[in-house]
Amino acid sequence: MKVALISLDYYGYDKYIVSAMKNLGIETIHIDIYANRYIYPNLWVRFKNLLNKTFFESNIKRQHLDRLIHKELSPLGIFDKIIIIHAEWLSSETLLFCQTVCKKMIAYHYDGIQRMPAISNTFNYFDKIYSYDKQDVEKYNLEFIPNFIYEEDTQKKDNILPKAFNISSLDQRTIILEKIAKVLQEKKFPYDFYVVNRRQINFYIPKIKTKIKYLNHMISREESLKKIKDSTIMIDVQRPEQEGLTFRVFEALGYRKKLITTNKDIVNYDFYNPNNILLLDPDNIEISDSFLNSKYQEVPKEIIEKYQIKNWVKKILEIN
Secondary structure (H helix, E strand, O other): OEEEEEEOOOOOOHHHHHHHHHHOOOEEEEEEOOOOOOOOOOHHHHHHHHHHHHHHOOOHHHHHHHHHHHHHHHHHOOEEEEEEEOHHHOOHHHHHHHHHOEEEEEEEEOOOOOOOHHHHHHHHHOOEEEEOOHHHHHHHOOEEOOOOEOOOOOOOOOOOOOOEEEEEEOOOOHHHHHHHHHHHHHOOOOEEEEEEOOOOHHHOOOOOOOOOEEEOOOOOHHHHHHHHHOOOEEEEOOOOOOOOOOHHHHHHHHOOOEEEEOOHHHHHOOOOOOOOEEEOOOOOOOOOHHHHHOOOOOOOHHHHHHOEHHHHHHHHOOOO
């Protein structure tokens, strides 16, 4: 089987999909939109592109992306399948081109369509569309598939000191994270929280005084993974407009960490264990000492395997 994956791999998750495909013996090419994104050479070009987008529906960044995809795919013949994650980044012309160089087009969305409504304009280009959000699956008649465990650490580390970890963007979730930090602070439970605001860090004033670190840049993937491994509890604050389980949940599952989350749907998954996962009411934040201090209980192996990336790949590519 020959497969092309086209995605905006901003957080570095999609490289694991490519590795899993190759481990299954699938000939795979990855076009990373983020790694190959257009970078404005100067302010004049940025301003000119703004005018073109506003008045002439012309976008130099999209044109750059169109040329990239044509250049990468054209010499490689026909693909069995092309998987596109976040298809709203691609023009209709490029989506039509992709149809001509593959036998089957597959889309996957791990963002709620309410947050990315332009995604729905691409649906007619695909043979099959998967989503991690049950609400979107029902509303748009899509195929459900949750996110995946991309990496695991099964070794027990009794020497890790208790600590909670979270990194997230500055948005409506930040005030909830500040409230969680305040509760942990009062309980003298260590935490390592980061809020990233790449555009407006100088204009944000925290609503609650905590030890959260406010950054104007993302920390590296390697540093983030190290902080996950060095923590005992992960924090997951759900966006109000989505229901799907984020990668925070599957990082906690893969790295055998306890989880505090505001996502109500988590109780409907087979790995839910109230000893390991605390469902939090964002309007009434209560975190018990017993949850903070109890040890992680192992999830049955057969349940973990269901969410491993190799099985995610097999399902999305319809491999028996």
